[in-house]
Amino acid sequence: MTIQIKNLFRLKSNTNFDGENSEAINSKVGENDESRKRTYHETGFRDGSRNIGSQYALKICLNAIYAKFQNEEKEFIEKQKHIKEPYFVEQKNKETEVKALTVSKENKEEQITQLDVKIRDIKDQIETLKFEMNDLVRDPEKYYINAKKGASTKFWIGLFILIPISLYLFTFYVSTSYSAFFKVFDLDSNIMMNVLDPKAYEKAWSDGALEGAFVTLIPFVFIGLGYLIHMFSENKNISSYIKIGILFLTTFIFDAILAYQIEEKIYELNKTFDSKPFDLPIAFTKIQFWGIIFAGFVVYIIWGLVFDFIMKENKEKDKIKHEQQLRKKDIQIHQERISDLEENKNSIMKDLNSIKELIAKAYGRITELQRIIDAVIIPTKEYVLYASEYLQGWITFIHEKLFVAKTEKENLVRECIEAYNIHCESVGATHDTQNSIYLSAV
Structure with missing residues (x-):
């Protein structure tokens, strides 16, 4: 009989079961053991006599014996069920495992879908914030921000005007303060050179550190007064207006003092014996006196107005910039959230x-178990028992009925045992293997 073999699995037996079914099968098997042993022994003796103990014939006969044993095991339906019981149990467990894993897989997929939706929503929010950052400058009122349009442009124009005015005031007050307090006028110099000395800064420092520091720092007094005027103008109340008026008056008086000092030096330089002592009424009649005051005080007022204007525009610009910074921080927070969500998503993935x-492995194992269940399980250790009986019958013939020289008998027996061992190894009938599973090809 020819049987096609597709796959061979050699598995260690774990089939120690208790219960009535197991006991009944074992009892039945025990009753048949002795008769099967005798049958295989007798068959081995008979086949050996027919083939004169040939080891080559033994190989063929052993294959036939194995096929016979396999067919016999197929007929033991209850025994097959008993042997396959652990595979049925494992298959059920694997199916339960697959169901649990499938539920877990669906939960993970749902979590990933939810994370994708969150990430997409946050990215949309980031794009909206980026658009608002650009649109804030064009239309701040759209975002309920009380800021004027074009504040940034007005600020830079005002700053462009303020810088040269500041340089003018610095130069003017350095020159006039030096001329008023430290310079000695002479007749050889013209009036303008005495009032506005282009080398006043250098001369003041050459006269001494005190003079140099005085003419260097005095412009900042006027700048400080201008800054105070701006700060007081922030508060729209009578107290602030009074303070502003006092500051303007202080600046005017200081400019008047500088003009008076300079005009007095010029008057003293040009006076005669008939000239009256220089006093305030005389100073009021001099054009240069008023020229110095207005060259300083009027320009100072202009500087204060421009400074106040750019500070207000800067405030308007800061409102927009502040809102842009808030949106920038929001974008950064959203990006960090996206990073966290992406990290969470990768972990879930x-x-x-x-x-x-695990599901794929479980399905693979279920398929493998089903093939085992559909196959025939051969108890190879039992086969070794019966095959050895068959070999004993064959060797018994050689020893008792084959009339050849002793040496030739011993060689033939050794060759038959070797053929038997090769056969057992080829069918997986070893001492370490409990069962062999054969899957017949379709």
């Missing part, structure tokens, strides 16, 4: 891939 691998 790893878990999902692991679950998919």
Whole structure:
């Protein structure tokens, strides 16, 4: 009989079961053991006599014996069920495992879908914030921001005007303060050179550190007064207006003092014996006196107005910039959230891939178990028992009925045993193997 073999699995037996079914099968098997042994022994003796103990014939006969044993085992339906019981149990467990893993897989996929939706929503929010950052400058009122349009442009224009005016005031007050307090006028110099000395800064420092420091720092007094005027103008109340008026008056008086000092030096330089002592009424009649005051005080007022204007525009610009900074921080927070969500998503993806691998392995094992259940399980240790009986019958013939020289008998027996061992190894009938599972090809 020819049987096609597709796959061979050699498995260690774990089939120690208790119960009535197991006992009944074992009892039945025990009753048949002795008769089967005798049958195989007798068959081995008979086949050996027919083939004169040939080891080549033994190989063929052993294959036929194995096929016979396999067919016999197929007929033991209850025994097959008993042997296959652990595979049925494992298959059920694997199916339960697959169901649990499938539920876990669906949960992970749902989590990933929810994370994708969150990430997409946050990215949309980031794009909206970026658009608002650009649109704030064009239309701040659209975002309920009380800021004027074009504040940034007005600020830079005002700053462009303020810088040269500041340089003018610095130069003017350095020159006039030096001329008023430290310079000695002479007749050889013209009036303008005495009032506005282009080398006043150098001369003041050459006269001494005190003079140099005085003419260097005095412009900042006027700048400080201008800054105070701006700060008081922030508060729209009578107290602030009074303070502003006092500051303007102080600046005017200081400019008047500088003009008076300079005009007095010029008057003393040009006076005669008939000239009256220089006093305030005389100073009021001099054009240069008023020229010095207005060259300083009027320009100072202009500087204060421009400074106040750019500070207000800067405030308007800061409102927009502040809102832009808030949106920039929001974008940064959203990006950090996206990073956290992406990290969480990657972790879930790893878990999902692991679950998919477990499901695939479980399905593979279920398929393998089903093939085992559909196959015939051969108890190879039992086969070794019966095959050895068959070999004993064959060797018994050689020893008792084959009339050849002793040496030739011993060689033939050794060759038959070797053929038997090769056969057992080829069919997986070893001492370490409890069962062999054969899957017949379709």
